[in-house]
Amino acid sequence: MDSKVLGLTLDNVRSQVPLVHCITNYVTVNDCANALLACGGSPIMSDEPEDVADITSICGGLVLNIGTLNKRSIEGMHVAGARAGELGHTIVLDPVGAGASALRTKTAADLIDTLPITVVRGNMSEVKTIAGTAAATRGVDVNPDDAVTEDNLAASASFARELASKLGCVVAITGAIDIVASADRTVAIRNGVATMGKITGTGCMLTCVVAAYAVANPDDVFGATVAAIAGHGLAGEVAAARMTPADGNGSFRTYLLDAICNMTAEQLMAGAKIEEL
Amino acid sequence: MDSKVLGLTLDNVRSQVPLVHCITNYVTVNDCANALLACGGSPIMSDEPEDVADITSICGGLVLNIGTLNKRSIEGMHVAGARAGELGHTIVLDPVGAGASALRTKTAADLIDTLPITVVRGNMSEVKTIAGTAAATRGVDVNPDDAVTEDNLAASASFARELASKLGCVVAITGAIDIVASADRTVAIRNGVATMGKITGTGCMLTCVVAAYAVANPDDVFGATVAAIAGHGLAGEVAAARMTPADGNGSFRTYLLDAICNMTAEQLMAGAKIEEL
Amino acid sequence: MDSKVLGLTLDNVRSQVPLVHCITNYVTVNDCANALLACGGSPIMSDEPEDVADITSICGGLVLNIGTLNKRSIEGMHVAGARAGELGHTIVLDPVGAGASALRTKTAADLIDTLPITVVRGNMSEVKTIAGTAAATRGVDVNPDDAVTEDNLAASASFARELASKLGCVVAITGAIDIVASADRTVAIRNGVATMGKITGTGCMLTCVVAAYAVANPDDVFGATVAAIAGHGLAGEVAAARMTPADGNGSFRTYLLDAICNMTAEQLMAGAKIEEL
Numbered sequence: 001m002d003s004k005v006l007g008l009t010l011d012n013v014r015s016q017v018p019l020v021h022c023i024t025n026y027v028t029v030n031d032c033a034n035a036l037l038a039c040g041g042s043p044i045m046s047d048e049p050e051d052v053a054d055i056t057s058i059c060g061g062l063v064l065n066i067g068t069l070n071k072r073s074i075e076g077m078h079v080a081g082a083r084a085g086e087l088g089h090t091i092v093l094d095p096v097g098a099g100a101s102a103l104r105t106k107t108a109a110d111l112i113d114t115l116p117i118t119v120v121r122g123n124m125s126e127v128k129t130i131a132g133t134a135a136a137t138r139g140v141d142v143n144p145d146d147a148v149t150e151d152n153l154a155a156s157a158s159f160a161r162e163l164a165s166k167l168g169c170v171v172a173i174t175g176a177i178d179i180v181a182s183a184d185r186t187v188a189i190r191n192g193v194a195t196m197g198k199i200t201g202t203g204c205m206l207t208c209v210v211a212a213y214a215v216a217n218p219d220d221v222f223g224a225t226v227a228a229i230a231g232h233g234l235a236g237e238v239a240a241a242r243m244t245p246a247d248g249n250g251s252f253r254t255y256l257l258d259a260i261c262n263m264t265a266e267q268l269m270a271g272a273k274i275e276e277l
Numbered sequence: 278m279d280s281k282v283l284g285l286t287l288d289n290v291r292s293q294v295p296l297v298h299c300i301t302n303y304v305t306v307n308d309c310a311n312a313l314l315a316c317g318g319s320p321i322m323s324d325e326p327e328d329v330a331d332i333t334s335i336c337g338g339l340v341l342n343i344g345t346l347n348k349r350s351i352e353g354m355h356v357a358g359a360r361a362g363e364l365g366h367t368i369v370l371d372p373v374g375a376g377a378s379a380l381r382t383k384t385a386a387d388l389i390d391t392l393p394i395t396v397v398r399g400n401m402s403e404v405k406t407i408a409g410t411a412a413a414t415r416g417v418d419v420n421p422d423d424a425v426t427e428d429n430l431a432a433s434a435s436f437a438r439e440l441a442s443k444l445g446c447v448v449a450i451t452g453a454i455d456i457v458a459s460a461d462r463t464v465a466i467r468n469g470v471a472t473m474g475k476i477t478g479t480g481c482m483l484t485c486v487v488a489a490y491a492v493a494n495p496d497d498v499f500g501a502t503v504a505a506i507a508g509h510g511l512a513g514e515v516a517a518a519r520m521t522p523a524d525g526n527g528s529f530r531t532y533l534l535d536a537i538c539n540m541t542a543e544q545l546m547a548g549a550k551i552e553e554l
Numbered sequence: 555m556d557s558k559v560l561g562l563t564l565d566n567v568r569s570q571v572p573l574v575h576c577i578t579n580y581v582t583v584n585d586c587a588n589a590l591l592a593c594g595g596s597p598i599m600s601d602e603p604e605d606v607a608d609i610t611s612i613c614g615g616l617v618l619n620i621g622t623l624n625k626r627s628i629e630g631m632h633v634a635g636a637r638a639g640e641l642g643h644t645i646v647l648d649p650v651g652a653g654a655s656a657l658r659t660k661t662a663a664d665l666i667d668t669l670p671i672t673v674v675r676g677n678m679s680e681v682k683t684i685a686g687t688a689a690a691t692r693g694v695d696v697n698p699d700d701a702v703t704e705d706n707l708a709a710s711a712s713f714a715r716e717l718a719s720k721l722g723c724v725v726a727i728t729g730a731i732d733i734v735a736s737a738d739r740t741v742a743i744r745n746g747v748a749t750m751g752k753i754t755g756t757g758c759m760l761t762c763v764v765a766a767y768a769v770a771n772p773d774d775v776f777g778a779t780v781a782a783i784a785g786h787g788l789a790g791e792v793a794a795a796r797m798t799p800a801d802g803n804g805s806f807r808t809y810l811l812d813a814i815c816n817m818t819a820e821q822l823m824a825g826a827k828i829e830e831l
Contacts, residue, residue: 026303026580027587027599033304033477038526042418043477044374045304048347054378070602070626072347097598101608140598198815200587200597242523246796248815249592250808254527261475261525303580310581310754315803319695320754321651322581325624331655349624519800531804538752538802 001187001226001274007265009217009227014040018215021059021084022208023047023077025067025096028201031253032063035205038261039231041212047073052080060215061089063208064115066107067096067140074107081115090214090221092119094207097140099129112167118214119225121172121207124148124156131163141197148177157186157277170225172210174203178229179277182222189226190273191233193240198249202256206232209260230272235259237271278464278503278551284542286494286504291317295492298336298361299485300324300354302344302373305478308530309340312482315538316508318489324350329357337492338366340485341392343384344373351384358392367491367498369396371484376406389444395491396502398449398484401425401433408440418474425454434463434554447502449487451480455506456554459499466503467550468510470517475526479533483509486537507549512536514548555741555780555828561819563771563781568594572769575613575638576762577601577631579621579650582755585807586617589759592815593785595766601627606634614769615643617762618669620661621650628661635669644768644775646673648761653683666721672768673779675726675761678702678710685717695751702731711740711831724779726764728757732783733831736776743780744827745787747794752803756810760786763814784826789813791825 019042024032029045036043046055049072056062062084064077084091093115095108108130111117120130123142148156156173160181164171173179178189196202210228217224239255247255296319301309306322313320323332326349333339339361341354361368370392372385385407388394397407400419425433433450437458441448450456455466473479487505494501516532524532573596578586583599590597600609603626610616616638618631638645647669649662662684665671674684677696702710710727714735718725727733732743750756764782771778793809801809 025599027583027597029304030307030477030584034526034530037475037477043304044377045302045345046374046378047345048380050348051346051378051380054380055374058377068599068601069605071604097600097609100598100612101600101605103602103605103608141596198591200584200591246809246812246816248812249588250811250815253588253811254531254808255523257527257530258523258525261527262523306581307584307754311803311807314752314754320581321654322579322622323651323655324622325657327625328623328655328657331657332651335654531808532800534804534807535800535802538804539800 001223003269005223006227006272007269009213009224010231010263010265010268012216013212016216017042018061018212019044019059020061020063020208020211020215021046021056021080022063023073023080024063024065024204027068028204031201031205032208034257035260036208036212038257039209039212047076049075049079052076053083056080056084056089057087059089061211062091063094063211064091064111065094065096065204065207066104067204069104069107077111078114081111085116090118090211091115092121092207092211092214093117094204095120095122095126095130098126105129117167117169118221119170119172119210121174121210123175124173127171127173142175148173148175148179153177153188157181161186170222172225172229174206174229180222180226180229185222186277187226188275188277189230189233191230191237193236195240195252196236199253226274230274231263231268234268234271235263278500280546282500283504283549284546286490286501287508287540287542287545289493290489293493294319295338295489296321296336297338297340297485297488297492298323298333298357299340300350300357301340301342301481304345305481308478308482309485311534312537313485313489315534316486316489324353326352326356329353330360333357333361333366334364338488339368340371340488341368341388342371342373342481342484343381344481346381346384354388355391358388362393367395367488368392369398369484369488369491370394371481372397372399372403372407375403382406394444394446395498396447396449396487398451398487400452401450404448404450419452425450425452425456430454430465434458438463447499449502449506451483451506457499457503457506462499463554464503465552465554466507466510468507468514470513472517472529473513476530503551504545507551508540508545511545511548512540555777557823559777560781560826561823563767563778564785564817564819564822566770567766570770571596572615572766573598573613574615574617574762574765574769575600575610575634576617577627577634578617578619578758581622582758585755585759586762588811589814590762590766592811593763593766601630603629603633606630607637610634610638610643611641613643615765616645617648617765618645618665619648619650619758619761620658623658623661631665632668635665639670644672644765645669646675646761646765646768647671648758649674649676649680649684652680659683671721671723672775673724673726673764675728675764677729678727681725681727696729702727702729702733707731707742711735715740724776726779726783728760728783734776734780734783739776740831741780742829742831743784743787745784745791747790749794749806750790753807780828781822784828785817785822788822788825789817
């Protein structure tokens with residue numbers, strides 16, 4: 001991926017301040033809002049079916065995150081998604097815990113079947129569930145058997161590309177190695193640190209940031225997704241480098257937001273580890 | 278405003294530890310609870326209609342914040358508000374996103390029509406919506422066209438005073454310049470820093486702190502509101518002064534709570550920038 | 555309590571990474587998730603009745619925290635609890651605000667009556683409410699009249715032991731002095747600092763950590779509860795020792811998570827202040 005394009009992608013977010021409507025879980029929602037602000041976007045949350053169509057109408061993008069879903073919020077997702085679809089808005093789906101419960105699996109499938117999803121971002125267990133090829137999901141974390149490794153990278157990339165082709169959207173599978181695929185393009189990203197798994201919500205935050213990047217870069221959603229994911233991993237690296245012996249996951253969470261907030265185009269261009277597959 | 282009164286207002290919060298019932302959005306609720314504890318109050322959250330009357334009865338004040346409202350929580354606001362009204366409790370309304378959706382606009386109007394609201398605190402777009410003179414709201418942020426500036430300060434103050442007179446409550450409009458108005462008094466406050474807009478929830482937190490100040494100073498709700506707002510802005514200044522190059526909005530959020538927590542009467546008296554209009 | 559057992563109890567959590575399903579309030583849920591990750595466990599949150607049975611089935615333990623309860627989440631607690639009971643999972647009840655409202659008091663009683671609760675953890679006002687001997691609850695904080703002191707320690711321990719015997723579970727009453735009781739054993743724990751009351755959620759976080767410890771140490775739930783509570787108080791002491799003059803409750807919250815995250819078996823063995831009564 002061209003390095004200057006990568007930097008421009010970030011700068012577009014900062015200059016356009018994309019407003020993103022998030023229907024997301026109540027566990028990590030505050031971090032999602034602050035991550036959106038940190039990256040240069042602006043958040044608004046609403047899940048009441050009677051409220052969401054109006055709210056999504058004033059936004060540029062919509063995040064649907066199915067963690068802590070309930071019947072009301074599921075209805076809200078469909079109402080908001082339908083309006084966002086009519087308006088041609090970016091819709092990013094985060095299938096948190098798909099495979100861990102029948103309701104989550106069904107909800108993810110229904111949203112994909114009925115809405116023009118732009119990007120799906122999840123871990124490999126969740127994405128395999130969506131593709132109907134899942135083994136087992138360990139709650140909201142990836143099943144270790146599903147993890148993308150150097151050994152299964154080519155096969156994982158093929159899987160992602162085929163799913164992207166089938167769904168007609170960008171598929172982003174994040175983990176130790178991230179994969180972003182469209183029907184005709186696949187990249188691997190090797191940014192990030194294991195410490196990111198020691199705080200809740202890094203995936204949820206990333207999904208929101210992907211939405212902001214996609215809204216601000218409508219002509220290249222694939223590139224926007226790659227930039228957002230590489231930048232998020234890089235922010236994790238910056239945060240990890242600040243850790244002192246007394247620091248733990250409380251400080252890491254703060255440093256991660258700080259790093260997203262201070263990320264520059266130059267820093268992203270220099271630090272992104274993106275490989276075309 | 279008399280400086281000693283200002284300091285006493287803060288000390289009253291710390292000595293009385295006012296218990297504040299908050300029906301508020303799930304995005305910033307944790308920051309609201311910690312801000313209440315930081316300023317010297319004590320929070321309790323409850324939004325279930327069957328729970329709220331009991332809970333509000335043991336408190337001194339009630340915050341109604343309509344961010345992430347839903348039908349159940351709206352009902353809870355009315356039930357809690359009715360009981361709080363019977364008991365003569367302070368009720369502070371934060372009309373988050375009024376103007377951004379029909380449901381939020383209607384809910385804010387209904388609450389104002391039916392409850393004895395003590396203080397309304399919002400940004401100018403939200404408050405204009407309440408007054409029925411709104412142009413357009415940009416989600417949960419103020420429309421730049423609505424912002425209070427030195428140029429429109431006199432007109433903004435008149436607007437606020439007239440609305441306060443009409444509603445029979447204190448009206449607080451916060452932004453780069455804050456305005457607090459009652460039917461016969463108006464002040465401008467020039468504390469605060471722009472960084473406060475880079476984290477979610479500074480407004481929501483402030484609304485809760487205003488409630489704590491009003492509960493602890495029942496004979497001067499206007500002065501309590503002014504003190505709370507000046508103190509919040511001053512805390513933002515203290516937080517901003519602690520920022521290092523590696524710090525971003527994650528650290529700023531922490532520093533803001535710290536500054537609220539450590540604020541003294543002397544500090545508030547020395548740092549508040551309050552102008553009678 | 556044997557010091558080596560204490561250390562082993564902690565190490566078991568870190569090596570087993572117990573997955574804990576939490577139905578908990580939206581005020582402190584993010585801190586609960588991060589506390590679980592910090593102590594070595596893994597969190598998953600779900601409260602929708604149609605979702606909870608599946609989710610709890612893949613976990614080892616269940617936390618039921620009645621703060622910000624609503625009718626849907628109460629139903630979710632019963633559905634999840636019934637499944638957890640069938641599976642022999644650890645169930646930890648946190649009766650937040652029992653005594654402060656009829657709904658909370660009734661909900662806590664119903665959960666205790668119908669589910670095989672493993673541990674109850676609350677402040678003395680909440681636990682007295684459960685025992686039917688409560689005076690008055692001050693919201694979510696203990697009524698000062700109820701606080702455990704050196705003067706009433708023996709009587710408080712008897713009360714706890716009798717309740718534990720009656721309920722057939724471990725009873726943990728936390729405060730300045732913590733008491734953990736089963737039918738035939740009682741200990742007092744004197745770790746912790748008063749600053750812990752200046753942030754929201756230390757109790758909620760502790761309840762989740764207790765669950766993780768109990769899941770990872772199924773043969774000694776009593777010892778696991780003691781270890782979790784001593785460790786939590788000790789983490790508070792470590793956090794307090796890091797405080798600088800500019801730090802307030804924002805920083806304390808971060809330091810507390812950090813201290814939980816970095817706690818070692820050696821540190822716990824050296825710092826725990828546990829007295830058999």
